[in-house]
Amino acid sequence: MTLAEKLVEELNCEEVFSLHIGGFEIPIMESVVVTWIVMAVLILLAIFLTTGLKTQNISKKQAFAELIYEKLNAIVGATLGEEGKAYTGYLITILLYIGLSNVIGLFGFKSPTKDVNVTAALALMSIVLVEAAGIYQKGVKKWLHSFVEPVAIVTPFNILDVFTRPLSLCMRLFGNVLGAFVIMELLKIVVPPVIPAVFSLYFDLFDGLLQAYVFVFLTSLYLKEAIE
Amino acid sequence: MINVSFWSILWTVVNLLILVVAFRIFFFKPIGNIIAKRQEEANEIYAKAAAKENEAKDLATQYEQKVAEAESEKKQIIADARKSADTQYQKIVADAKNDAKNIKDAAVAEANQEKSKIIAGAKKEIADIVVDATTKVVGSKTGAEVDSELFDEFLDKAGE
Numbered sequence: 001m002t003l004a005e006k007l008v009e010e011l012n013c014e015e016v017f018s019l020h021i022g023g024f025e026i027p028i029m030e031s032v033v034v035t036w037i038v039m040a041v042l043i044l045l046a047i048f049l050t051t052g053l054k055t056q057n058i059s060k061k062q063a064f065a066e067l068i069y070e071k072l073n074a075i076v077g078a079t080l081g082e083e084g085k086a087y088t089g090y091l092i093t094i095l096l097y098i099g100l101s102n103v104i105g106l107f108g109f110k111s112p113t114k115d116v117n118v119t120a121a122l123a124l125m126s127i128v129l130v131e132a133a134g135i136y137q138k139g140v141k142k143w144l145h146s147f148v149e150p151v152a153i154v155t156p157f158n159i160l161d162v163f164t165r166p167l168s169l170c171m172r173l174f175g176n177v178l179g180a181f182v183i184m185e186l187l188k189i190v191v192p193p194v195i196p197a198v199f200s201l202y203f204d205l206f207d208g209l210l211q212a213y214v215f216v217f218l219t220s221l222y223l224k225e226a227i228e
Numbered sequence: 229m230i231n232v233s234f235w236s237i238l239w240t241v242v243n244l245l246i247l248v249v250a251f252r253i254f255f256f257k258p259i260g261n262i263i264a265k266r267q268e269e270a271n272e273i274y275a276k277a278a279a280k281e282n283e284a285k286d287l288a289t290q291y292e293q294k295v296a297e298a299e300s301e302k303k304q305i306i307a308d309a310r311k312s313a314d315t316q317y318q319k320i321v322a323d324a325k326n327d328a329k330n331i332k333d334a335a336v337a338e339a340n341q342e343k344s345k346i347i348a349g350a351k352k353e354i355a356d357i358v359v360d361a362t363t364k365v366v367g368s369k370t371g372a373e374v375d376s377e378l379f380d381e382f383l384d385k386a387g388e
Contacts, residue, residue: 032239039247046255053258055266062262069259093251097244112240117233121240 007185011114011178031115038100038112072096075213079220083227087133087220094122095216102177102208106200111208113177116170123170126219127162134226146226165222169215176211180204355383 016033019026049065058066072092080088098113105111112118135143147158180203187196358379 026235027233028239029233029236032236032243035240035243039243039250042247043250043254046251050254050258053262055262055269065259066263069255069263089252089256090248092256093248094244096251097247115236117236118240120232121237121244124237125241125244 003189007182010110010181010185029115029117030110031112031118034104034109035097035101035112035118037109038097038104042096042100076216076220079217079224081224083137084133084220084223087129087223090129091216091220091223094126094219095212098122098173098212098215099209102212103205105181105208106204111177111181113173113211114181116174119170119174119177120166122173122215123166126169126215126222127166130165130219130222130226131162133223137227165218169218173211173215176207180207351383355380358383 014030015027016030017028019028049061049068052059053062053065072095073088076088076091076095077085080091101112101118105114131143134146138146148155149158184196184200184203187199359376362379
């Protein structure tokens with residue numbers, strides 16, 4: 001198998017199985033299955049961390065859970081501000097999901113975020129949330145009016161923003177994960193065995209978590225702009 | 229890789245919505261609740277502590293007041309005691325003076341009485357001596373009886 005073939009095989013998202021519901025044939029792709037694994041890990045971890053909570057004489061586990069809770073709230077809440085408090089839960093969940101998805105490659109799974117459909121879904125949800133939050137916070141009239149602000153001439157660009165923002169979110173995440181993956185594969189072939197491990201720290205761990213943060217940071221920025 | 233699949237997008241959206249809801253139920257709610265509850269408990273404890281402090285302050289002022297009252301009462305009692313002791317003293321001294329005077333007077337009266345008694349005794353003796361002497365001198369009893377009146381007269385005059 002040539003390098004190119006190997007890469008393409010790694011990059012392709014295979015169909016694992018398909019469901020037949022009614023007249024539809026619904027394919028279940030690899031990325032969806034890995035997403036289920038990520039979800040299962042996150043939910044089990046959450047349940048494990050939040051069992052036996054007390055107000056006094058807390059266990060180390062609870063202290064850790066509260067630390068994570070506070071830190072994540074601080075990270076996301078910092079950009080979101082007081083008005084956006086209702087959306088921190090969603091953003092933290094997305095942050096954890098993307099973060100774990102990006103680093104799950106280390107455990108031998110194909111990162112779901114390496115599938116453009118997943119990042120597209122994430123971006124789609126983000127933009128729906130942003131616009132919905134804008135409508136909810138300002139009312140339809142003011143929300144529509146926000147398109148002609150600050151001057152009427154920028155209206156086309158504002159409308160374009162609604163499409164370019166999710167597109168950029170989607171492609172940035174996908175591109176970064178893909179790029180990091182390709183570089184790592186090349187490094188593994190060119191300079192084995194120790195050097196890839198060093199680079200892996202950056203490309204697999206740091207970059208993966210950084211991209212998760214960037215995605216959530218930008219979404220919260222758009223959110224804040226929409227609800228102000 | 230880049231082949232867009234509607235089903236994958238839909239699946240991912242559904243998955244993410246489930247994950248968000250699950251996290252709300254299993255992570256944010258319990259921890260948020262427990263933190264809020266702890267905050268409540270802490271507030272309660274602070275409120276209780278503040279109430280206790282106020283109570284203690286009240287008690288302290290009450291005690292101070294009581295101590296001050298006791299102090300003034302003590303002064304009052306001491307002053308009263310001094311006053312009554314003084315009166316008592318005056319009274320005792322006055323009584324003592326009175327008694328002394330009475331005793332002195334009684335002694336004087338007795339002495340005077342004794343004196344007059346002695347004088348009377350002496351007078352009688354002298355008279356007897358004189359009568360004896362005169363009787364001897366005169367030599368006759370009859371004459372002596374007659375003349376005793378004369379001697380009495382004489383002695384009366386001499387005793388004056």
